[in-house]
């Protein structure tokens with residue numbers, strides 16, 4: 001069974017990519033799709049004749065207190081507040097099958113129960129700050145508070161519980177993609193990003209004040225070793241699931257970048273281009289649209305060319321109107337102009353496609369306050385002017401004209 005769980009968690013990100021990467025070149029999608037049959041063959045061990053008809057030799061059964069389909073969701077997380085108080089399964093969602101003996105499954109159940117209890121204690125600070133129990137979950141690399149109402153996702157109305165699991169899964173997908181692109185592993189992250197999503201503006205306010213040292217109408221980030229993000233996700237701020245998802249992808253990218261390797265924020269020490277650029281890059285990667293901007297004073301309804309950065313960047317480069325690299329690489333997040341936001345996404349696009357490991361090395365230099373020009377020369381072997389020339393050629397050769 002363990003092989004199947006592993007396979008499940010490996011396949012999940014690929015399925016997500018297939019759904020959302022309309023903007024990607026087919027060549028980039030081809031390898032994972034081709035790799036699937038081989039992967040499936042490798043991981044499926046030869047099956048022994050079935051002995052227990054009750055649990056199909058899983059050694060465990062869905063807890064009788066919850067719908068069995070929902071128990072499947074619990075396999076992907078370490079903790080879920082929706083079932084954590086269950087006296088029958090101890091918050092695991094699964095119980096031992098009494099019709100058969102399976103030492104591995106029994107040990108797994110005991111371990112899971114202990115972990116649920118430990119996570120419940122570790123996450124209590126959030127309930128304390130909010131003065132009530134809030135809906136939340138924790139997965140391998142993320143903590144999510146989900147105090148939202150039911151919501152439509154691709155034409156289906158999802159319960160609050162299912163949305164909690166869906167968003168945790170999406171966050172794990174982003175984590176896996178971020179790690180693969182920058183070629184980093186989980187040992188390099190100082191802590192788990194905490195993402196707090198509220199329906200009520202007053203909850204978002206209170207969370208900001210109690211857990212992030214400040215509040216604001218828009219999203220608030222606390223960057224560094226255990227980064228946090230709070231956002232009011234209701235209809236007034238986000239028209240649909242896609243818009244909210246995109247905001248969370250943008251903001252969680254900031255959180256991940258701030259807690260990998262040397263914890264810290266590069267966005268206020270002239271690394272604004274990389275910080276915003278990477279956050280936009282993930283928006284562009286999944287949706288082909290960038291519409292989230294980080295300003296000191298949160299600006300609502302900011303729009304630059306309908307969010308179609310690739311198109312806008314190509315046009316600026318072709319018309320000689322792109323802001324100069326030397327100038328862009330001097331800015332903090334809050335001094336970037338809209339055209340600068342667009343070219344930042346494109347700088348990241350070029351550099352990360354050249355070499356993800358070098359991009360990661362560059363990020364460490366920027367956090368250490370090495371000027372971008374020097375860091376670029378050291379890691380990529382290019383001075384800013386040389387970079388500007390190759391980047392422009394790349395844009396003209398590969399970006400869409402309409």
Ligand SMILES: [Zn+2]
Nearest residue numbers: 052055097100
């Ligand atoms: Zn059994």
Ligand SMILES: [Zn+2]
Nearest residue numbers: 073080082083
């Ligand atoms: Zn759950």
Ligand SMILES: [Zn+2]
Nearest residue numbers: 063065086089
């Ligand atoms: Zn239960």
Ligand SMILES: [Zn+2]
Nearest residue numbers: 276279293294
């Ligand atoms: Zn941002």
